[in-house]
Amino acid sequence: MWTILANPHRFMGFSRVAIPIVIGLGVLLSGWSLYQGLWVVPPVPNQGGDIARAMFIHVPSAWLCMGLYGGLAVSSFVWFIWRHELADVAARAIAPIGAGYTALCFATGAIWGEPTWGKAWRNVILYDSRLMAVLVLLFLFIGYMALRAALDTRQKGARAGAILAMVGLINLPIIKFSVDLWKESTIHQPSSVIRFGEAAAESSGIHPVFLVPLLIGFLGQILLSSGLIMLLMRAEIFGQQADALIARRLNEA
Amino acid sequence: MPEFDKNAGYIWAIVMIGVVVPILLSVYAALRARMARARLERLQAQEDDA
Amino acid sequence: MLVPLTLGDEAETLAKIGPGVPWLALALASLVTLERVFQADLQDGALDLWAQEETSISLIALTKTMAHWFISGAPLVLMSPVLGRLLGVPVEQMVPAMLAYGMGGLTFFLWGGVAAALAAGVARAGLLIALIAIPFFVPAIIFGTLSLSEGFDGSAILFLGASTLFALGVAPAAMGAALRLAAE
Numbered sequence: 001m002w003t004i005l006a007n008p009h010r011f012m013g014f015s016r017v018a019i020p021i022v023i024g025l026g027v028l029l030s031g032w033s034l035y036q037g038l039w040v041v042p043p044v045p046n047q048g049g050d051i052a053r054a055m056f057i058h059v060p061s062a063w064l065c066m067g068l069y070g071g072l073a074v075s076s077f078v079w080f081i082w083r084h085e086l087a088d089v090a091a092r093a094i095a096p097i098g099a100g101y102t103a104l105c106f107a108t109g110a111i112w113g114e115p116t117w118g119k120a121w122r123n124v125i126l127y128d129s130r131l132m133a134v135l136v137l138l139f140l141f142i143g144y145m146a147l148r149a150a151l152d153t154r155q156k157g158a159r160a161g162a163i164l165a166m167v168g169l170i171n172l173p174i175i176k177f178s179v180d181l182w183k184e185s186t187i188h189q190p191s192s193v194i195r196f197g198e199a200a201a202e203s204s205g206i207h208p209v210f211l212v213p214l215l216i217g218f219l220g221q222i223l224l225s226s227g228l229i230m231l232l233m234r235a236e237i238f239g240q241q242a243d244a245l246i247a248r249r250l251n252e253a
Numbered sequence: 254m255p256e257f258d259k260n261a262g263y264i265w266a267i268v269m270i271g272v273v274v275p276i277l278l279s280v281y282a283a284l285r286a287r288m289a290r291a292r293l294e295r296l297q298a299q300e301d302d303a
Numbered sequence: 304m305l306v307p308l309t310l311g312d313e314a315e316t317l318a319k320i321g322p323g324v325p326w327l328a329l330a331l332a333s334l335v336t337l338e339r340v341f342q343a344d345l346q347d348g349a350l351d352l353w354a355q356e357e358t359s360i361s362l363i364a365l366t367k368t369m370a371h372w373f374i375s376g377a378p379l380v381l382m383s384p385v386l387g388r389l390l391g392v393p394v395e396q397m398v399p400a401m402l403a404y405g406m407g408g409l410t411f412f413l414w415g416g417v418a419a420a421l422a423a424g425v426a427r428a429g430l431l432i433a434l435i436a437i438p439f440f441v442p443a444i445i446f447g448t449l450s451l452s453e454g455f456d457g458s459a460i461l462f463l464g465a466s467t468l469f470a471l472g473v474a475p476a477a478m479g480a481a482l483r484l485a486a487e
């Protein structure tokens with residue numbers, strides 16, 4: 001299995017088959033989760049009624065964007081230490097997808113906050129430590145992409161990006177901690193999956209009617225984003241092969 | 254379409270964002286992959302002609 | 304993003320706004336001049352010399368950052384009591400406040416230095432540097448702002464000190480790695 005991850009050629013072969021399957025499955029699972037969330041699941045009276053359905057979109061994206069940043073940092077680290085070219089390709093691919101989901105998480109969180117907490121939109125950002133952390137994460141992603149784009153050679157971009165990603169990762173706990181301290185009485189839903197709603201009879205504290213679509217939706221989004229990342233990696237590898245062709249030609253000329 | 258309570262506008266806004274963003278990302282990824290591949294094949298075709 | 308953080312959630316009275324201003328000033332002071340800190344060295348070829356020296360390039364970067372801090376940042380910290388008197392801040396709060404601004408400001412310059420080192424060689428990198436640096440400013444701003452209201456009683460100033468020490472440890476190493484990269 002490692003050769004798929006380490007060897008570009010094998011990766012290309014693998015991804016050609018895997019991408020449609022992974023994306024298809026992801027869309028299916030996400031679609032089912034959304035259907036459950038909108039049509040089947042009952043409104044939660046003490047969580048604002050129907051607005052609680054937002055969790056099926058907001059919560060998976062929150063988990064996902066944090067996981068994607070972790071993926072970015074790990075790929076950067078692997079590339080930095082072992083110089084596996086595919087690791088750098090992966091890092092470059094993860095960044096825009098991560099940024100997209102982070103923006104999604106932030107926007108849906110802010111919108112969800114307004115009716116739930118009764119605050120005007122701009123105050124939502126101030127009142128919730130988690131949303132602030134998501135915004136910081138967005139800056140980290142965008143900064144990473146901007147830095148890589150600004151440097152002229154791919155090698156330089158890769159190394160600078162790796163440094164930034166790793167520094168970002170070790171800072172992330174501190175940022176998270178400081179932001180949680182900022183609003184000790186955050187009015188954000190505390191550990192939503194653990195304690196939720198009055199139907200909390202199960203040990204996990206959240207009724208399966210909610211939990212199952214939530215987890216399925218999360219899985220679906222993982223699959224979808226993985227497929228998209230592989231797709232972007234293919235784009236990157238095509239680009240590198242094209243550049244190599246051109247370079248070879250220039251050398252022969 | 255389901256009928257929601259007073260917060261219907263917010264809910265649909267969130268759903269729209271939740272659906273549109275992945276679609277946009279997908280389009281972006283697919284386009285990049287397609288264009289990169291086309292460029293590579295164009296260059297390879299030039300090689301074969303030469 | 305910096306503005307709401309520094310202003311806090313109820314910025315109605317001047318006394319509430321006042322303490323936030325030095326944070327903004329410090330952050331801007333670092334970001335605005337940061338671009339030039341390493342740019343000139345890169346163009347001179349001084350970076351290439353450093354890369355060959357036995358002296359650790361991280362140490363050189365740290366020295367440059369401290370110099371930058373003393374020139375651009377420390378004066379603001381020293382001036383803060385004056386501002387404080389004008390705004391009617393009680394004297395007992397001055398000492399912890401200066402300490403807070405001092406540590407927080409130093410943290411800005413350290414992380415800003417990392418961003419500048421990463422972006423060395425990029426033309427008109429000002430915005431890029433700010434974009435990269437801002438996430439790393441956040442803990443210092445938050446701990447710093449909390450320190451101002453808590454003074455020595457609360458734990459915030461300890462966290463601020465800890466994060467500053469952390470920055471002192473990590474930032475020079477990152478700057479060194481980034482500068483070595485830029486020198487190639």
